[in-house]
Amino acid sequence: MNIRLAEHADGAAVAEVHIAARNAYYDGHLDVEALDRRAAQLRAIYTGKPERFERNLWCAEVDGEVLGMALIGPPKAWLGPWVGDLYQIHVRPDHWRKGIGTALHDVCIEAWRDAGVTVGVLEVWSHNDRAQAFYESHGWRPDGHTRPGHQADTYVRLRRTIL
Known part of the structure; x- marks a missing residue:
């Protein structure tokens, strides 16, 4: 396995990974049309502006x-410069379950x-038991922090000390 910073040319492949994973964990919770709309948005995001990379x-x-x-993104000013997102x-x-997620996490x-x-810090969909x-x-x-999600669902914020 090779982990590297993505380049703009990776945009389409990165989008398809995001879409496949997202569709799997939202399966049965969001209608297909909503998933398709978001898939089109994600393809445009990842293949669009190079500054994403x-x-x-x-x-x-x-x-x-x-x-x-x-x-990962820069710290949110309201959380402090020592907090990564x-x-x-x-x-x-x-x-x-083949170690790819763990390698990316590391x-x-x-x-x-x-x-x-x-x-x-990160947010995870309340019904995504696998991610949690x-x-x-x-x-x-x-x-302890949550925010509204799809329909009546929520996103739960998780926190971890970086040692």
Whole structure:
């Protein structure tokens, strides 16, 4: 497996990883039309503006094929300059539980350490039990904050100390 910073040319492959993972965890919770609308938006986002790739967007490749992606952003001013934001880690569902997500997670943590970030935060959909279990196994814990999500669902914020 090779994990590297994504380049603009990776946009289409990164979008398809994000879409496949998202469709898998929203399956049965969102209608197909809503999933298709968001898929079109994600394709435009990842293949559009090159500045998207100026953030820390990594892709995980196996045999030259992009199978996973992770995106961390700069700290949110209201949280403090020592708090990093993990926007997402996605792995193609047919490659779940093969260590790709953990390898991407480790790269994010290392990047934060190098940048002096001491706390990470992320949001996870309240019904995404698989993601919640993944993050819990990597030291993330709910911090009590939630925000409204789709329909009556919520997103739960998780927090982790970066040592």
